[in-house]
Amino acid sequence: MSAPAVREPKPPLIWVNTLMFALTFGIALIATPWYGLTHGFTTATWIVALFFTTASGMAITAGYHRLWAHRTYDAHWSFKLFLLLFGTMSLQNSVFAWASGHRTHHLNVDDEDKDPYSIRRGFWFAHIGWMVREYPSGREDFSNIPDLKRDPMLAFQHRHYVPLVLVINFGMPILAGLIFGDVIGMLILAGFMRLVWSHHVTFFINSLAHMWGNRPYTEENTARDNPVLAVITYGEGYHNFHHLFAHDYRNGVRWWQWDPTKWLIGLLSFFGITRRLKRTPAFQIQKALLAMQFTRAQARLAKYPAETHKHLEPLRARLAHEYENFLAAVADWARVKEEWLNEKKRAVLEHWDQVDLQSKLREIERRLNLQRRRLRVLQAQLA
Ligand SMILES: [Zn+2]
Ligand SMILES: [Zn+2]
Numbered sequence: 001m002s003a004p005a006v007r008e009p010k011p012p013l014i015w016v017n018t019l020m021f022a023l024t025f026g027i028a029l030i031a032t033p034w035y036g037l038t039h040g041f042t043t044a045t046w047i048v049a050l051f052f053t054t055a056s057g058m059a060i061t062a063g064y065h066r067l068w069a070h071r072t073y074d075a076h077w078s079f080k081l082f083l084l085l086f087g088t089m090s091l092q093n094s095v096f097a098w099a100s101g102h103r104t105h106h107l108n109v110d111d112e113d114k115d116p117y118s119i120r121r122g123f124w125f126a127h128i129g130w131m132v133r134e135y136p137s138g139r140e141d142f143s144n145i146p147d148l149k150r151d152p153m154l155a156f157q158h159r160h161y162v163p164l165v166l167v168i169n170f171g172m173p174i175l176a177g178l179i180f181g182d183v184i185g186m187l188i189l190a191g192f193m194r195l196v197w198s199h200h201v202t203f204f205i206n207s208l209a210h211m212w213g214n215r216p217y218t219e220e221n222t223a224r225d226n227p228v229l230a231v232i233t234y235g236e237g238y239h240n241f242h243h244l245f246a247h248d249y250r251n252g253v254r255w256w257q258w259d260p261t262k263w264l265i266g267l268l269s270f271f272g273i274t275r276r277l278k279r280t281p282a283f284q285i286q287k288a289l290l291a292m293q294f295t296r297a298q299a300r301l302a303k304y305p306a307e308t309h310k311h312l313e314p315l316r317a318r319l320a321h322e323y324e325n326f327l328a329a330v331a332d333w334a335r336v337k338e339e340w341l342n343e344k345k346r347a348v349l350e351h352w353d354q355v356d357l358q359s360k361l362r363e364i365e366r367r368l369n370l371q372r373r374r375l376r377v378l379q380a381q382l383a
Helices: 015-038 043-069 077-089 095-107 123-132 152-159 161-180 183-206 227-232 239-244 260-269 282-302 310-345 351-382
Strands: none
Touching (some): 043 161, 043 260, 077 152, 123 183, 152 161, 282 310
């Protein structure tokens, strides 16, 4: 563990965090197989552990992340209370600290000095290292969460964070253990093992989701879309989409993408528990996808010198033509939107006008969709 001689000294360790991560990890790793082999875990213990894992994991994704850090929807106070209870259980600091750091991450993504968990400082740093030392990039500054500071529920959680964490993390497994008759087993599996699993799964979003996967929407940052990560993170693996459209309550935006957090928020909206769900217009999503396809196709074409690959000329012409179509569609969309805004300002927009407008916009979206398919064929020819 000896550091190279010329390196700057590392900032001091944050002992509370270091011990907490090390002890919970050690206990979970040793006690779980030991107890499993010597006593065995009951079905009830497994079910409670699974419930706590899912509830605390989704309290981070649906609560800390999509509700509080990004305000992608509104929620009834009872659901907020649920999210706050299980979010506290997941031991990832108060909503104030989490959301403030996360907003900074989005604003300065990949900046080595300003992004609190920049992947450019390595996997370990982005995963957990940033929490165990007093790095200047991790300094708390709540000036970016004035909206959250007004919420008395969140202020209460922040003020009483440590006792709340202890009571919830020990109290709930012990209570469940008393009810189902296995306090030790419940503490190990639904307490320590659940906590360690949830920790590292969430941390993968800051580490792996910035290294491993595709970038279909933007290459301006390191965030990736990764369906494998989406499965273990309740949908947060679609991180490339998320970094471009952070105000959307969905991360896996396509219907077939695994995003249970999106499904939960959507389902609860039918009962009025969640409200004002923010969605990125389909056109904007198509536009981003297409722009990336063009960039890639053009880069691929540029690899072949024109004079030696004359047969690529028709492909080059088709790509240029498609690009013109694309720009025309983008301009059409902007024009229709502006017309609509003007009409709205003059308050003359009748219901049928809106229907008409929507069909016009949908028509442009269809054009882009077809174009995306044509581009995919064209790209295959280029490969
Ligand atoms: Zn990120
Ligand atoms: Zn985010």
